[in-house]
Amino acid sequence: MISLIVNKRRVDLDVDPSTPLLWVLRDNLGLNGTKYGCGMAQCGACTVHVDGQAVRSCVAPVSRAAGREITTIEGLSPDLSHPLQRAWIEVDVPQCGYCQSGQIMSAAVLLKEKPKPTDEDIDQALTGNICRCGTYPRIRRAVHRAAELAAEGGRP
Amino acid sequence: MTVIVNHSEMGQGVFTALPMILAEELDADWTKVRFEPAPVDPVYNHPVFGMQMTGGSTSTWSSFDQFRKAGAAARAMLVAAAAQRWKVDPAACRTENGTVVHAPSNRRLSYGQLAEEAARLTPPSPVALKDPKDFKLIGRPVKRLDTPEKTNGKGVFGIDVTGPGMLTAVVARSPVFGGRVKSVDAERAKAVPGVRKVVQVPSGVAVVADGFWPARRGREALRIEWDEGPMADFSTARQRQQYAEQARQPGLVARKEGDPLSALGSAAKKVEAVYEVPYLSHAMMEPLNCAVDLRADGCEIWTGTQFQTMDRATAAEVAGLKPEQVQIHTTLLGGGFGRRATPTSDFVREAVHVAKAAGAPVKVIWTREDDMHGGYYRPAYYHALAGGVDASGNLLAWSHRIVGQSILAGTPFEQAMVKNGIDDTAVEGASDLPYAIPNLSVEYHPMKVGVPVLWWRSVGHSHTAFATECFLDELAAAGGKDPFELRRALLAKAPRHKGVLELAAEKAGWGKPLPAGRARGIAVHASFESYTAQVAEVSVDGAGKVRVHRVVCAIDCGRYVNPGIIEAQTQGGAIFGLTAALYGELTFDQGRVQQSNFHDYPMLRINETPDIEVHIVQNDEKSGGVGEPGVPCTAPAVVNAIFAATGKRVRRLPIRMSEAG
Structure with missing residues (x-):
């Protein structure tokens, strides 16, 4: 049995401890917002937070997440109220949308650490997240916008 | 108001652009407009290519006139329904923001209140269209309707589809194009916990399991000898x-x-x-996948495809059914770029074969490596x-x-x-x-x-x-x-x-x-x-x-x-x-x-x-x-x-x- 705290809820699972966290989230917990893109920490589509840090869940064995706080895109906010989600909607960032959970989760850690990020900070924090549609110019704009929204609203 | 969109959404914004066109002529309340992907039916065929498909940078322009006319016809029918109910001249009615208004008597009815009656009327022909200079939506940077579901993880892509009893499969395919399985030893694969079945299909050997991870581990445990065919020395x-x-x-x-x-x-x-x-390689962020529930009298498919008509025909042929017995639910596409418009329907064909051989509902997932090695x-x-x-x-x-x-x-x-x-x-x-x-x-x-x-x-x-x-x-x-x-x-x-x-x-x-x-x-x-x-x-x-x-x-x-x-x-x-x-x-x-x-x-x-x-x-x-x-x-x-x-x-x-x- 492995115990996880996922989006503030404790879950107990009987799974092979070497299973990547990504597939436990998707196949065992039905949290499909976290995506599979490469399986080798190259694309960032699977990014989640483990104890507040951005982690590529496709290469993190579930055993390593035992007892830790995991946040997925579904746990970022219940109602699209997170400044990044508001900014993403305002700037109309997504195209196909597949990579966006990972982009937002990476950006969320950035904003916690640097509430007013520069373009360079954004590039550095999001360089591990590939977007094949090429939404990068709008991602940059939206992260800056989210920083403004967070400053106004006191989050994240 | 829900607009059924006949082109697949793969990032190009068609779930917004086509509803905009229709809503423009309809004078709909844009805040109430929603979209829904179309089922497979000839009525949803591409107006130029004559089959249901998305490609060639045609989604918006090819459907422009069609969606305008549909919106304008629906608007005229809603006006006619209101005029009938009020016993007034339709010409004395106007529309705004999802309502029909009769100004002389200061009466108004919402489209929702009129829809049932309006649907019973005959659509006018020819239908009067707006003067483009009166456009309120067309030509403006209207926000996409699909952004919320793409920022909270709720949007459903093919890879996200689940259903009762649905298993996950990965397929071992020939390392060389045109190669075939010579022999397979599946004993070790079958011993991997979570693996349910190992089945042979024309494209290779499928490992069917409770989830992706056991399926992939099972595939690693297969021992396959390939007849690599004439491409074995290609460079x-x-x-x-x-x-x-x-x-x-x-x-x-x-x-x-x-x-x-x-x-x-x-x-x-x-x-x-x-x-x-x-x-x-197209390298869409969402690798290929296809979910199939095959029964004796029908087949349901969930996938992100650009080629519904051909995929349905192919699935029917593999399943031994009539095309009408096959339903395709088009999910969001995690990128397409052409790869999901395959004349051979390769990823759909294979998934139907796997479901048939496995005798269970199954979702075939391609790994990134499979996708990159998969040709096309x-x-x-x-x-x-x-x-x-x-x-x-x-x-x-x-x-x-x-x-x-x-x-x-x-x-x-x-x-x-x-x-x-x-x-x-x-x-x-x-x-x-x-x-x-x-x-x-x-x-x-x-x-x-x-x-x-x-x-x-x-x-x-x-x-x-x-x-x-x-x-x-x-x-x-x-x-x-x-x-x-x-x-x-x-x-x-x-x-x-x-x-x-x-x-x-x-x-x-x-x-x-x-x-x-x-x-x-x-x-x-x-x-x-x-x-x-x-x-x-x-x-x-x-x-x-x-x-x-x-x-x-x-x-x-x-x-x-x-x-x-x-x-x-x-x-x-x-x-x-x-x-x-x-x-x-x-x-x-x-x-x-x-x-x-x-x-x-x-x-x-x-x-x-x-x-x-x-x-x-x-x-x-x-x-x-x-x-x-x-x-x-x-x-x-x-x-x-x-x-x-x-x-x-x-x-x-x-x-x-x-x-x-």
């Missing part, structure tokens, strides 16, 4: 040699004007060059060009030979779309070269190779624009002309090309000084009935590392619906083109693709992304495409800028400064 090195040899022979004539051969002979300066591009690539092409200028630098002759696989050969489209052996998708953008050159020939050598190939965002234009626009730059240099001015002069009778060329040059500050080490390159190209030009600003460091600082794009797609989406698509197209220019390459050795994932088939990342400006031409011309036209100009604009910065020509993609001459 890129040999293919390049073979294509070069073929290019020495005359090909099928795609276009001929004047007498290029003798004009080349009499030219003051003659330039010859070879341009080459490799096989490319943008073909590799070899372009041999020769051109001649007179003593004043005027272009006299242009000769262009293209060698490479036909995408359409062997598909159901071959008969209708390949004319005299010429597959337009191999020569488009070259055979319709817009420049006024008195002696010109374009020839094509279709090559038969056992590598499955397919349309890849911008199709033929993805390589012809590179070859033609870089070679034109070579001729400009040979004739001592400015690359922008030469194009401008040669496009005197091509006003839309000239318009975007001038717009991009102006916005980019063509001719104005740049910081030391930076230089500009320009390219112009028409594709999918739209016109684009791009100016790239580039520097190359001492180690040969190319940095693209800025790309200025101009697009003329005629009358348009949503400029916000056009900006996004054009930026995305430039980034797609930049990825191909800087990194994209699949190579073969011993029949095997040598790249496998994003570490050796890299994508452009945010830190490498230049500033990309998009300028949209406003006019009333017929609408053209938007999804693909952003791609073709980027590679030649960058390569031409590299020449301006370094004096070196790059003639093979991806760009390697070590090879530049």
Whole structure:
């Protein structure tokens, strides 16, 4: 049995401890917002937070997440109220949308650490997240916008 | 109000653009408009192509009139229903924001209150359309309707589909195209906890399990001996040699004007060059997948597809059912770029086979490596060009030979779309070269190779624009002309090309000084009935590392619906083109693709992304495409800028400064 705290809820699972966290989230917990893109920490589509840090869940064995706080895109906010989600909607960032959970989760850690990020900070924090549609110019704009929204609203 | 959209949403914004068109004519309340993907039915066929599909940068313009008329007809019926109920003249009623209003009596009814009655009326014919000057939605950067579900993880892509009892499968496929299973030992695979079944299908061996991870572990445990077939010794090195040899022979004539051969002979300066591009993978972020629930009397399929009609027919054939017994639920597509529009329906066909053999509902997931090794690539092409200028630098002759696989050969489209052996998708953008050159020939050598190939965002234009626009730059240099001015002069009778060329040059500050080490390159190209030009600003460091600082794009797609989406698509197209220019390459050795994932088939990342400006031409011309036209100009604009910065020509993609001459 492995115990996880996922989006503030404790879950107990009987799974092979070497299973990547990504597939436990998707196949065992039905949290499909976290995506599979490469399986080798190259694309960032699977990014989640483990104890507040951005982690590529496709290469993190579930055993390593035992007892830790995991946040997925579904746990970022219940109602699209997170400044990044508001900014993403305002700037109309997504195209196909597949990579966006990972982009937002990476950006969320950035904003916690640097509430007013520069373009360079954004590039550095999001360089591990590939977007094949090429939404990068709008991602940059939206992260800056989210920083403004967070400053106004006191989050994240 | 829910708009059923007959094209698949793969990022191009069709779930917003088509509802906008309908809502415009309907005077709907935009805040209440929702979308829903269409089921498979002839009524949802593509108005131009006659089958249900998404591709060719046609989704919005091809459905423009249809959705306008549908909205206007529905509006007239709602008005008629209200007038009947109120016993007034319909002409005395108007509509606004989802309601019918009878001003004289100050009465109003919402569309919802009228829908049932209105639906019983006969749609008017012909139907009166709005004057475009009264448009409130069309032409404005209306926000996409699908953004919320793409920012909270709720949007359902094919890979997210689950259902009662649905198992997950991964398939071991031949490492060489055309190979077949000789023998399989599945004992160890079956012993992996969570693996339910191992079944053989025509494309390989499927491991069916409780989830992806056990399925993948099971596949690793398979022992398969392959009969690799005739492609076992295929290599890129040999293919390049073979294509070069073929290019020495005359090909099928795609276009001929004047007498290029003798004009080349009499030219003051003659330039010859070879341009080459490799096989490319679409590399959508969501790898291929397909979920199938097959029963004796029917089959349900969930997948992100661009080719519903063909997929349904294929699924029916494999399942032994009638097409009407097969339902396809089109999910969101995590990128398409052409890969999910497969004439063979490869990923759907295989999934139905797996479900049939497994006797259970099953979702087949391709790993990234499977997707990259799975074929249906943008073909590799070899372009041999020769051109001649007179003593004043005027272009006299242009000769262009293209060698490479036909995408359409062997598909159901071959008969209708390949004319005299010429597959337009191999020569488009070259055979319709817009420049006024008195002696010109374009020839094509279709090559038969056992590598499955397919349309890849911008199709033929993805390589012809590179070859033609870089070679034109070579001729400009040979004739001592400015690359922008030469194009401008040669496009005197091509006003839309000239318009975007001038717009991009102006916005980019063509001719104005740049910081030391930076230089500009320009390219112009028409594709999918739209016109684009791009100016790239580039520097190359001492180690040969190319940095693209800025790309200025101009697009003329005629009358348009949503400029916000056009900006996004054009930026995305430039980034797609930049990825191909800087990194994209699949190579073969011993029949095997040598790249496998994003570490050796890299994508452009945010830190490498230049500033990309998009300028949209406003006019009333017929609408053209938007999804693909952003791609073709980027590679030649960058390569031409590299020449301006370094004096070196790059003639093979991806760009390697070590090879530049």
